[in-house]
Amino acid sequence: MRIRCIHALAASAAAVGVTFAAMLWALPTLASVSAAEASAWKEISKDRLLEIIKVLSSDEYEGRAPASQGERLTLAYLEQHFKQLGLEPGNPDGTYFQDVPMVGITPNADMQLVFAEADGKTLKLKYEDDFVAWTKRQQPDISINSDLVFVGYGVVAPEYHWDDYKGLDVAGKVLVMLVNDPPVPDPHDPSKLDDKVFKGRAMTYYGRWTYKYEIAAQKKAAGCLIVHETGPAGYPWGVVRNSNSGEQMSLESADKNMSRSAVEGWITLDQAKALFAMAGKDYDTLKKAAVRRDFHPVPLGVRASLAFRNQTRAIESKNVVAKLTGGDPKRRDEYIIYTAHWDHLGIGAEVNGDKIYHGARDNASGVAGLLEIARAFKNVQPGPRRSILFLSVTAEEQGLLGSQYYATHPLYPPEKTAAVINMDGMDVLGRTKDITVIGLGMSTLDDVVKAVAAEQGRVPNSDPEPEKGFYYRSDHFEFAKQGVPALDPHDGVDFIGKPLGWGLKMRQEWTNEDYHKPSDQVKPYWDLSGMVEDLQLLFSVGYRVADTDSRPAWKPGTEFKAKRDAMMKVVKSDK
Numbered sequence: 001m002r003i004r005c006i007h008a009l010a011a012s013a014a015a016v017g018v019t020f021a022a023m024l025w026a027l028p029t030l031a032s033v034s035a036a037e038a039s040a041w042k043e044i045s046k047d048r049l050l051e052i053i054k055v056l057s058s059d060e061y062e063g064r065a066p067a068s069q070g071e072r073l074t075l076a077y078l079e080q081h082f083k084q085l086g087l088e089p090g091n092p093d094g095t096y097f098q099d100v101p102m103v104g105i106t107p108n109a110d111m112q113l114v115f116a117e118a119d120g121k122t123l124k125l126k127y128e129d130d131f132v133a134w135t136k137r138q139q140p141d142i143s144i145n146s147d148l149v150f151v152g153y154g155v156v157a158p159e160y161h162w163d164d165y166k167g168l169d170v171a172g173k174v175l176v177m178l179v180n181d182p183p184v185p186d187p188h189d190p191s192k193l194d195d196k197v198f199k200g201r202a203m204t205y206y207g208r209w210t211y212k213y214e215i216a217a218q219k220k221a222a223g224c225l226i227v228h229e230t231g232p233a234g235y236p237w238g239v240v241r242n243s244n245s246g247e248q249m250s251l252e253s254a255d256k257n258m259s260r261s262a263v264e265g266w267i268t269l270d271q272a273k274a275l276f277a278m279a280g281k282d283y284d285t286l287k288k289a290a291v292r293r294d295f296h297p298v299p300l301g302v303r304a305s306l307a308f309r310n311q312t313r314a315i316e317s318k319n320v321v322a323k324l325t326g327g328d329p330k331r332r333d334e335y336i337i338y339t340a341h342w343d344h345l346g347i348g349a350e351v352n353g354d355k356i357y358h359g360a361r362d363n364a365s366g367v368a369g370l371l372e373i374a375r376a377f378k379n380v381q382p383g384p385r386r387s388i389l390f391l392s393v394t395a396e397e398q399g400l401l402g403s404q405y406y407a408t409h410p411l412y413p414p415e416k417t418a419a420v421i422n423m424d425g426m427d428v429l430g431r432t433k434d435i436t437v438i439g440l441g442m443s444t445l446d447d448v449v450k451a452v453a454a455e456q457g458r459v460p461n462s463d464p465e466p467e468k469g470f471y472y473r474s475d476h477f478e479f480a481k482q483g484v485p486a487l488d489p490h491d492g493v494d495f496i497g498k499p500l501g502w503g504l505k506m507r508q509e510w511t512n513e514d515y516h517k518p519s520d521q522v523k524p525y526w527d528l529s530g531m532v533e534d535l536q537l538l539f540s541v542g543y544r545v546a547d548t549d550s551r552p553a554w555k556p557g558t559e560f561k562a563k564r565d566a567m568m569k570v571v572k573s574d575k
Contacts, residue, residue: 033455037543040380041536044372046528049535052368054522056342057360064359065346066249066317066395067104074342075318078392081371082322085378090321090389091411100394100405102315103138103257106247111308113267115148115275117301123278125271128349131225132244133265133306138256143307144263146174146222148275150298152290153182154215154224155206160197161293168297171220174263174304176272180232180467181207182291203469205559207232210399210472216261223263223304227272234468239516240266242348242357249315249398251405263306278302317394319402321411324377326546328385334416334551336542337389338373339403339475340366340423341396345516354518361510361520366423367392369535376539384546386418393475396424397516403475407482414479415571418551419445420486421542422476427534429506430527432492434461435534439471442560443485445541445552452540456533464493464504483563485552489538491530 033041055061055077062070079096089096113125113133125131135142152164154177162182181198185191193200198207205211209226216224230236244266250257267275276283279300289295320342326332344359358364374390377383389412393402410417435453440446440462449460463470471477476486493503514520545552554561 037540040376043376044535049368053364056364057358063346063357064344067315078320087322090323098319100317101252102249104247104249104313104315106311107308114305115302128241130271131267134248136250136257136260144222145305148300148302148304149173150176152295153178154212166296172222174223175221176225177212202466208472213264221261226266228266242516320392322390324388326385326387327383331385332387334386335412337420339391340370342392343394351518358521360522362425365426369423373539386546403478407478414482415567417484420479422488424474427491427530428526431496431530433494434459434492436490438463438488442558443554445487448541452537480560483567
């Protein structure tokens with residue numbers, strides 16, 4: 001195939017009067033990988049990957065919820081594999097574990113959310129069917145009876161001259177917010193979004209549900225209810241229900257999370273429309289008004305009441321970490337971290353006769369990838385100059401808690417951490433011509449990805465679904481917030497031998513049918529050949545970063561650059 005392509009290029013060059021040599025010089029370099037990398041690539045086994053995924057997603061592991069029998073089995077499994085590979089304990093205390101202190105809070109499942117007008121008219125919502133709600137406050141009883149205020153998208157973004165509150169004091173109120181960023185039309189082409197405001201189609205952190213609850217707490221609101229819409233949320237109501245009913249976990253905090261709003265939650269679109277109609281408002285009209293800078297918050301003239309009791313327990317979960325010490329005495333105290341969360345949702349609501357949320361793709365596949373990359377690094381010769389950490393974190397599904405804890409309680413200094421490479425939901429559908437890089441162009445890590453991909457005959461592409469805000473939805477984000485350059489690769493969408501659009505169609509089917517459902521299990525049609533290629537690429541990215549004197553850096557204009565620059569400035573001043 002390559003010979004025929006070169007002949008065709010030569011003919012094309014001759015036809016336009018360009019020399020063949022000049023044409024070849026203009027082409028991307030398709031150099032071979034080094035002998036060391038090629039040998040390490042062979043260590044990554046499709047059969048071993050599948051076996052690891054099958055074990056971790058089996059019924060025996062019960063969905064790998066934190067603080068469960070599934071966690072105990074998973075920790076033992078990972079420790080055993082790291083020991084068998086001959087990797088050092090990653091914690092300086094001599095163990096493979098980092099304790100992650102958390103609190104689990106379980107509300108009673110018969111709670112009812114009631115909207116009431118002054119004249120006594122009420123709208124009653126059913127838990128799980130119409131709404132989900134919880135508290136992060138560590139207290140036994142929660143009760144609110146507060147006025148509802150619609151605050152549009154709930155955003156305060158000075159850089160975009162945007163304030164959805166316009167000075168209104170919402171302390172003690174229950175806020176109703178729309179999901180995602182304000183989709184501001186391009187003033188020159190209303191059929192498109194304005195790239196200069198909230199990055200157009202791409203979600204910013206202002207669109208993330210975690211931001212919505214954070215800003216509500218800052219405003220001292222009693223509660224925050226996000227209106228669920230499948231398109232802008234990026235997943236159906238079933239994902240919201242399955243992920244947020246039952247026990248909710250949070251990291252231990254000195255104030256027992258009393259600075260958070262008393263109630264956080266979601267309501268369905270149908271119930272939001274019914275609420276607005278009850279208040280004499282039109283949901284679609286107010287939603288349209290909320291995409292304008294001159295939007296003002298709208299008191300709805302309706303009160304929300306909700307009461308529930310909590311069962312609270314202390315949870316001691318664990319991150320698992322192994323280490324390969326670098327071979328360069330000058331660089332071995334610097335680290336590249338590979339991450340993959342080991343947890344999933346455990347045992348939950350029954351769906352089609354199954355209560356175990358197996359988490360095969362999410363994220364037994366990422367853990368399998370972590371172990372195979374660890375095997376490749378252990379066997380590569382020469383070994384990496386910088387040290388490599390293999391970090392499998394807990395409670396990602398609870399809000400990135402394990403990675404948040406490591407990033408804020410690091411075992412090795414963040415200023416000594418050169419890069420983080422995350423693996424969450426690997427390609428299980430076959431080989432691709434591309435690889436997706438979430439946040440493509442944010443750091444110089446992308447340049448390394450581009451070089452390795454070219455050597456595989458592939459190309460890196462940006463996120464085909466930027467509106468879903470994937471950069472803020474996995475463990476690398478907690479490291480990025482601390483200033484560490486972080487890479488979040490996803491599977492490509494241009495599958496070899498498949499028609500254009502097939503990959504995106506399969507991705508959407510996965511989101512609708514398997515994401516955060518018991519059906520996330522190994523499928524008969526899985527083909528891990530693409531996963532192997534992606535892991536080979538990620539190995540080489542880390543290996544090359546480990547082998548260079550310079551470190552990856554955020555590119556100008558990236559929101560995490562200032563944090564890194566300030567960190568490194570302090571390091572230089574201390575020398």
